[in-house]
Amino acid sequence: MSVGSQSPGTAETGDAEAVVITHEDVDRAHDRVRVSAARGQRGFFSGARLLWLLVGPGVLVMLGENDGPSMLSYAATGAKFGIGFFLPFVVLTFCMAIVVQEMTVRLGAATHRGHAELIFDRFGPFWGWFSMMDLAIGNFLTLITEFIAIRAGLGFFGVPPWMAVLIALVILYGALMSHRYWTWERITLAAAAFNLVFIPVALMAHPNWHAVGHSFITWQPLPGFNKDVLLIVLADIGATVTPWMLFFQQSATVDKGLTTKDIRFGRIDTALGAALATAAAVATILATAPLFAHQMSADNFQAGEFAQALQPIIGRFGASLFALGMVEAGIVASITISTSSAYAFGEVAHKPHSLNLPMRQGKAFYSVLSLCAVAAAAIVLIPGLPLVYVVLVVNVVAVLAMPPALVFLFMLVNDKEIMGDLVSPAWANVLATAVVLILTAAGVLFGISIIAPNIFAALGGK
Amino acid sequence: MAKKEEAQVLGSAADESWVLSSLEHDQLVRAKKHHIPRRHLKGPELVVLWSLRLYLLFMMVVVGYQVWIAAR
Numbered sequence: 001m002s003v004g005s006q007s008p009g010t011a012e013t014g015d016a017e018a019v020v021i022t023h024e025d026v027d028r029a030h031d032r033v034r035v036s037a038a039r040g041q042r043g044f045f046s047g048a049r050l051l052w053l054l055v056g057p058g059v060l061v062m063l064g065e066n067d068g069p070s071m072l073s074y075a076a077t078g079a080k081f082g083i084g085f086f087l088p089f090v091v092l093t094f095c096m097a098i099v100v101q102e103m104t105v106r107l108g109a110a111t112h113r114g115h116a117e118l119i120f121d122r123f124g125p126f127w128g129w130f131s132m133m134d135l136a137i138g139n140f141l142t143l144i145t146e147f148i149a150i151r152a153g154l155g156f157f158g159v160p161p162w163m164a165v166l167i168a169l170v171i172l173y174g175a176l177m178s179h180r181y182w183t184w185e186r187i188t189l190a191a192a193a194f195n196l197v198f199i200p201v202a203l204m205a206h207p208n209w210h211a212v213g214h215s216f217i218t219w220q221p222l223p224g225f226n227k228d229v230l231l232i233v234l235a236d237i238g239a240t241v242t243p244w245m246l247f248f249q250q251s252a253t254v255d256k257g258l259t260t261k262d263i264r265f266g267r268i269d270t271a272l273g274a275a276l277a278t279a280a281a282v283a284t285i286l287a288t289a290p291l292f293a294h295q296m297s298a299d300n301f302q303a304g305e306f307a308q309a310l311q312p313i314i315g316r317f318g319a320s321l322f323a324l325g326m327v328e329a330g331i332v333a334s335i336t337i338s339t340s341s342a343y344a345f346g347e348v349a350h351k352p353h354s355l356n357l358p359m360r361q362g363k364a365f366y367s368v369l370s371l372c373a374v375a376a377a378a379i380v381l382i383p384g385l386p387l388v389y390v391v392l393v394v395n396v397v398a399v400l401a402m403p404p405a406l407v408f409l410f411m412l413v414n415d416k417e418i419m420g421d422l423v424s425p426a427w428a429n430v431l432a433t434a435v436v437l438i439l440t441a442a443g444v445l446f447g448i449s450i451i452a453p454n455i456f457a458a459l460g461g462k
Numbered sequence: 463m464a465k466k467e468e469a470q471v472l473g474s475a476a477d478e479s480w481v482l483s484s485l486e487h488d489q490l491v492r493a494k495k496h497h498i499p500r501r502h503l504k505g506p507e508l509v510v511l512w513s514l515r516l517y518l519l520f521m522m523v524v525v526g527y528q529v530w531i532a533a534r
Contacts, residue, residue, distance in 0.1 A: 021481050022491045029484035036484070112488040113498065121498040130515060259486055352491070389529045400521040404514040411507065418498060440517070447524045450531075 027356035028257040031182055035262070054265035055272060056185045057252035060336055061101060061245050062094075062273030063192035066280050067333030068149025069142065069394050070239030071198070071326055074281050075306045077232055078288030079296065083211045084221040086236065087282055091216075093240040094278045096438070098270055099431045100406065103413040103424065104246050105266035108253030110422045115250040117347035119408050122415065131408060132348060134401045138394075139244050139341045143376035145394050146330040146337065148387055151380055153327035156304040156320070165377040168331050172373055175335055176366065181255050181355040188335050194328040195280045197321050202283035204318040205290050205310070212286065227449045227456075231396070234446055237439065238395030239281070243405040244340045251343035255354050260422065280325075287314070287322065334373055342369035396446065403440045406432065 031053075038050040077086045104115065111118060116135070120128035147165055154164035175187040214220070223229045249270075258266055288306060290313045301309065304323060311319040339355070342365050346353020351364040359366060380387065410432055413424050424432065449456040487493055503511070 020492050021478050024491050025481050025485060025489075026477075028489065029481040032484045111498070112486070113494065117494075118498065122501050123503065124500055127511060134518070257485070257489060259489075350495070354491075386533065389532060393525050393529060397522070397525060400518060400525070404511070404518055407510060407514055415501065417501065440514075443517070443521055447521055450524050450528050 022352075023358055023361060024352065024354045024356040027180060027182075028255075028354075032257050035257075039261075051265060051268065054256075054258065054262055055269040056189065056256055057249045057258075058101065058105070058266060058269030058271070059273035059276065060185065060188055060192060060252065060332075061249040062097065062270070062277040063195045063280070064248070064333050064336035065097070065240060065242060065245055066195050066277045066329055067142070067146055067239075067337075068326060068330040069145045069235075069391055070281070071284055071329045072149065072301070072306075072391065073232070073235040073239045073395055074284035075288045076301065077236060078285035079291035079301070079306070079309075080228070080232065081223045082289045082292035083208065083286065084215045085219050085223050086232070086285060087212065087215045088219050089233070090236055090240075090281050090285065091278055093237050094274045094281070096237075096435045097240045097245070098274045099428070099435055100241055100409070101245060101249050101270045101274075102267055103409055103428070103432070104250040105253055105258070105270060106263055106419070106422050106424075107409070107413055108250040109258045109260050109263050109266060110419050112254050114254055114343055114347040114353070115247045115409075115412075116344035118250075118412055118418070120348055122412060122418070123408070127408070128348065131405065132344060134405060135243055135247055135344055136341065138242065138398055138401055139337050140372065140376060141390055141394050141397060142242070142244065143334060143337050143372055144379055144387065145391050146334040147377045147380040148391060149326050149330035150334070152304045153307075153323045153325075153330065156307045156323035161381055164327075165381060168327075168334060169373060169377055171331055172335050172338070173370075176355070176369070179356065179358050179362075184355045185252075185256070188332060191328060191335075192332045195325065195332070196276065196283075197325040197328065198280045198283040198287060201310075201314060201318050201322050201325065202286040204314040205287050207286040207289060227453075230442075230446055230449055234399050234442055235395040237442060238398035240277075241402055241435070241439070242395075242398035243401050244337050246405055246409055247344050248336055248340035251340065251347070251353070255343070255356065263422070284325075334376070338369045338372040338376075341372045342366070399439055400443045400446075403436050403443070406436050406439070410436070 035050065035053050038046055038053055074090070077090075107113075107115070107118065113121070116128070116132060119131050147168065150168045151161045151164045154167065155161065159167075171191070175184050175191075178184055178187070223232075253266060288310065291306075291309055294313075296309055307319040307323040307326070310322055314322070343353050345351070345368045346365045349364065352362050353365045354362065357365060379385065410424075410429070413419060414429065416423050445456075482490075
């Protein structure tokens with residue numbers, strides 16, 4: 001490629017097309033140079049450095065999905081059903097998440113386009129807007145629940161709601177202020193690592209390790225088959241696979257600048273994120289399992305109430321960690337979910353959309369990101385709103401919206417014109433089809449249990 | 463103003479060629495302005511997409527009904 005002499009920031013490509021080099025390009029090039037340098041060296045430390053440079057979107061999406069409503073679902077699972085079927089079930093749901101999210105890594109690395117952009121370009125605006133509508137509604141409802149979790153978690157320490165929300169917004173903007181994807185990613189990763197605080201909380205609850213091992217091997221005791229169980233099953237699935245994850249990880253993969261050479265590390269990143277998130281999810285079930293043993297009703301418990309209920313069992317320090325874990329879950333998810341909305345908006349509206357953008361060049365991107373977060377935070381502060389229903393249904397809505405989103409993903413990742421040799425292999429398609437069928441079947445069963453309880457009873461449900 | 467900022471970022475032709483050599487062509491912001499061509503959806507694909515769309519709309523009504531029941 002020869003460099004043109006028209007003006008700084010402009011170059012000529014081989015096909016005589018003018019290429020304007022932007023601030024975003026320069027930042028991304030800096031990141032790629034470091035990756036290339038690490039890849040050019042051999043040895044364990046170079047490999048570890050390469051991994052350090054390339055992890056991010058996968059860990060963030062998985063720990064981001066361990067959000068407020070997800071952690072509440074896991075807490076409710078432990079409190080209602082104790083140690084048993086749901087421990088291995090949660091591991092299974094994260095395996096489903098790996099299958100799905102790996103596809104977004106391949107799509108992002110192969111096309112360098114975000115998920116929303118690809119849907120609009122390949123399937124047209126009609127299907128694109130449907131997809132965006134699902135994302136926008138789901139993201140906004142989920143964002144509200146993140147601020148509910150933050151408010152409830154900090155409420156445990158006596159922090160007033162307005163201050164709790166303000167703290168969350170300050171952290172969100174603090175991460176954004178660098179106007180650099182790399183810095184944003186590292187700050188958010190550091191915050192997300194706090195999700196693992198549920199592990200020491202679980203240890204403080206002194207779980208019965210024999211029962212834990214038994215449940216992982218036998219999937220027993222089974223919880224029975226009734227509406228409550230079905231709702232928890234759906235909530236736990238919705239706690240691991242949701243539409244925003246598809247949009248976020250693909251866009252973040254593109255923003256980070258991953259290429260097809262990095263796909264292996266993208267897979268490791270995704271699997272590592274899933275492993276960490278599984279550990280936190282299982283730990284949360286174990287932490288609240290004593291409530292089941294003590295026959296305490298945890299119906300409609302919020303973050304603060306779980307922490308208070310656990311205090312006699314794990315002490316004030318353990319309960320404080322639990323509440324802080326809920327706050328972290330809400331903050332990290334509010335960052336990642338609002339970012340996924342902003343990415344999707346930028347891709348569809350053809351506005352610059354990158355965390356590498358200076359504020360002046362990324363006004364629309366940062367405005368959407370801020371607007372989503374501030375609006376959700378403001379709604380949480382309105383007194384008297386029945387927000388408990390939002391918390392109850394948000395994970396269920398996520399599960400119901402997944403099959404249509406997955407079919408778009410499935411079609412894109414098998415599209416030879418854009419994926420070339422990176423189309424999904426047959427075994428990956430079988431797994432992805434199984435995930436779609438499981439999610440659809442779970443949704444249909446849920447629908448039957450609500451509108452036709454008699455048929456549900458005939459199927460063995462109560 | 464934005465151009466001035468870019469000029470400060472990219473001081474020389476060498477800088478520009480460094481960026482171009484570090485990124486794949488498709489990764490450049492400029493390249494992303496080109497749309498990926500639309501594909502024609504086949505009959506079975508449309509059936510699946512419409513079925514899932516109707517499924518989602520129906521299930522949203524069910525969720526609304528569940529919330530209404532819970533609120534009562």
